[in-house]
Amino acid sequence: MARQHAHLSDEALVLLAARSEESALAELYDRYGRTAYGLALRILRDPALAEDAVQEAFLAVWRTASRFVPEKAKASTWILTLAHRRAVDIVRREQRRRADTLENAPEPVAEEGVDEDAFLRLQRERVQSVLRHLPDAQREALELAYYGGLSQSELAERLGQPLGTIKSRMFSGLARMRELMEEPGTEMSWTSTT
Amino acid sequence: MDVHDLTAAYALDALSPQETEAYEQHLGQCERCREELAGLSEAATALAYGAVAPAPPPRLRTSILDAAREERTNVVPLRRSRWVERGSMLAAAAVACVAVGLGVSLSQPGQQIVTATLSVGSGGKAMLSTSGLGAAPRGKTYEAWIIPAGRQPRPAGLFRGGPDSSLALRGSVPRNAVVAVTVEPTGGSSAPTTSPIFSTHA
Numbered sequence: 354m355a356r357q358h359a360h361l362s363d364e365a366l367v368l369l370a371a372r373s374e375e376s377a378l379a380e381l382y383d384r385y386g387r388t389a390y391g392l393a394l395r396i397l398r399d400p401a402l403a404e405d406a407v408q409e410a411f412l413a414v415w416r417t418a419s420r421f422v423p424e425k426a427k428a429s430t431w432i433l434t435l436a437h438r439r440a441v442d443i444v445r446r447e448q449r450r451r452a453d454t455l456e457n458a459p460e461p462v463a464e465e466g467v468d469e470d471a472f473l474r475l476q477r478e479r480v481q482s483v484l485r486h487l488p489d490a491q492r493e494a495l496e497l498a499y500y501g502g503l504s505q506s507e508l509a510e511r512l513g514q515p516l517g518t519i520k521s522r523m524f525s526g527l528a529r530m531r532e533l534m535e536e537p538g539t540e541m542s543w544t545s546t547t
Numbered sequence: 548m549d550v551h552d553l554t555a556a557y558a559l560d561a562l563s564p565q566e567t568e569a570y571e572q573h574l575g576q577c578e579r580c581r582e583e584l585a586g587l588s589e590a591a592t593a594l595a596y597g598a599v600a601p602a603p604p605p606r607l608r609t610s611i612l613d614a615a616r617e618e619r620t621n622v623v624p625l626r627r628s629r630w631v632e633r634g635s636m637l638a639a640a641a642v643a644c645v646a647v648g649l650g651v652s653l654s655q656p657g658q659q660i661v662t663a664t665l666s667v668g669s670g671g672k673a674m675l676s677t678s679g680l681g682a683a684p685r686g687k688t689y690e691a692w693i694i695p696a697g698r699q700p701r702p703a704g705l706f707r708g709g710p711d712s713s714l715a716l717r718g719s720v721p722r723n724a725v726v727a728v729t730v731e732p733t734g735g736s737s738a739p740t741t742s743p744i745f746s747t748h749a
Contacts, residue, residue: 362713365676368666378615382608390607391600404607408614415615423674423715425581430588433595441560473600480597498561499594505556506563517552524555530590 363428371418378415385429386411387473389436395500396440397447406443410436437499444502483533491526494519554580558587665726665747671719675726680708683730690735691716692743694725705735723748 358366358380369377389410393403413435421431469477484492497503497511505523509516550573556562557570574580667673675691683689689708692700693716703716703726720726727746729739 360678360711362676362711364674364713364715365664365666368668368674371668375612375616379608379612382611386608386611387600387602388595388598390603391598392595394601395598400604404603404610407603407607408611411611412614412618415618419668422672423713424672426585426588430592433592434588437592437595438560469600470602473596476596477599480593483593484597495559495594498556498559499591500598503561504563505561505566508561520552520556523559523561524552524587527555527558527587527590530593531586534590534593 363432364423367414367418367421367423367428367431370415371421378411381414381428381432382411385432385436387470389433391473392433392436393440396437396444396502402443402447403440406440407436409439413439441502479534483530486533487526487529491522491529494522495526495530498523551577551580554583555587558584558591667720671721673716673720673726674713675706675716675728676711676713677706677708677728678711680712682708686733687730688733688735689728689744690731690739692725692727692729692739693718693720694727694746695721696723696725700727700739702735702737705731 358369358377361369361377361380363381363384366377366381370381386407389407390403393406393410394400397403397406410432414432421428426434484495487495493512494508497508498505503511505516505519508514509519512519550570553562553566553570553573557567562570574584664676665673666676673693680689688705690705691703691714693703694700701718703718704714706712706714716726725746725748727739727743729741729743731740
């Protein structure tokens with residue numbers, strides 16, 4: 354029964370979740386829970402807090418599925434946005450933890466030695482390759498904002514740059530990422546293996 | 548503060564609560580920002596896949612599903628989602644329709660199960676999901692139609708088929724309308740030129 358919905362699209366699963374079909378939520382978790390957890394762990398550097406963030410995000414999916422508008426966004430984007438937002442909320446609450454993050458920004462989890470799903474590893478390598486193609490200043494702004502949970506004002510202060518410069522680095526960085534991801538060879542795969 | 552400038556920061560969750568609120572109010576009125584945000588959000592979300600993803604502990608899945616189950620008993624959905632049909636066409640029927648009506652053959656008759664699901668949400672917004680429907684042949688596309696009772700079919704969007712596809716129908720589906728799918732030349736038609744491969748009453 355675990356993968357009874359394996360053939361359904363993400364969007365169809367959200368519609369089922371809106372009807373309180375628990376099995377649809379389970380399938381969405383099976384597709385995106387691991388990515389959401391990896392993201393939350395990178396931001397929070399604390400497995401217990403990361404679990405909290407992921408749990409809150411999936412319960413938000415459950416509660417608000419009926420308001421999801423498929424024309425506006427892909428379901429995967431919506432789910433991972435919710436997970437990111439929860440993790441950032443929590444990291445901002447945990448000021449002390451964040452101060453620690455700012456001091457040294459290594460990967461929270463060693464890349465070697467993690468029993469990583471092959472498909473997810475491929476996706477990660479693609480994103481990291483796209484990031485490597487960005488100018489250093491843009492990459493730094495995106496990483497500190499997205500993985501560090503810094504606000505744009507905090508970024509400006511930390512990097513000693515005017516706010517306008519930070520805004521333009523974030524914008525140009527995301528816009529360039531988009532272009533790179535559309536190029537063949539760096540093409541992202543958005544669908545989960547089932 | 549120029550609110551237009553906040554799109555990238557919003558996509559990265561890099562705004563203060565006050566800035567977030569201002570930007571969200573602005574979004575309601577600014578089509579350009581909504582479009583820009585859709586694109587930048589996808590790029591931002593790609594970063595989620597850039598983090599190393601160790602498997603979460605199995606208890607997390609259990610814990611989420613337990614909490615969801617508990618909530619379900621207490622929560623009344625704010626907006627009704629009306630499921631019109633969860634039809635399932637078996638191979639024989641599907642192959643017959645497809646082959647007779649349209650000259651499309653499925654690769655493995657007898658094994659292929661085609662299901663088409665139409666769900667209509669509040670306001671008549673509808674999502675058509677198909678699975679097991681073969682990709683449209685070269686030079687052809689699947690086209691969905693909304694046919695209000697006693698009226699001409701309205702084009703509701705094109706899709707390519709494939710193992711698993713879903714289409715948000717363009718326009719709303721009135722009560723008692725029929726939703727149908729035909730095979731059309733690439734680019735779609737303004738009125739159906741072939742018989743439907745399936746249709747359902749909404």
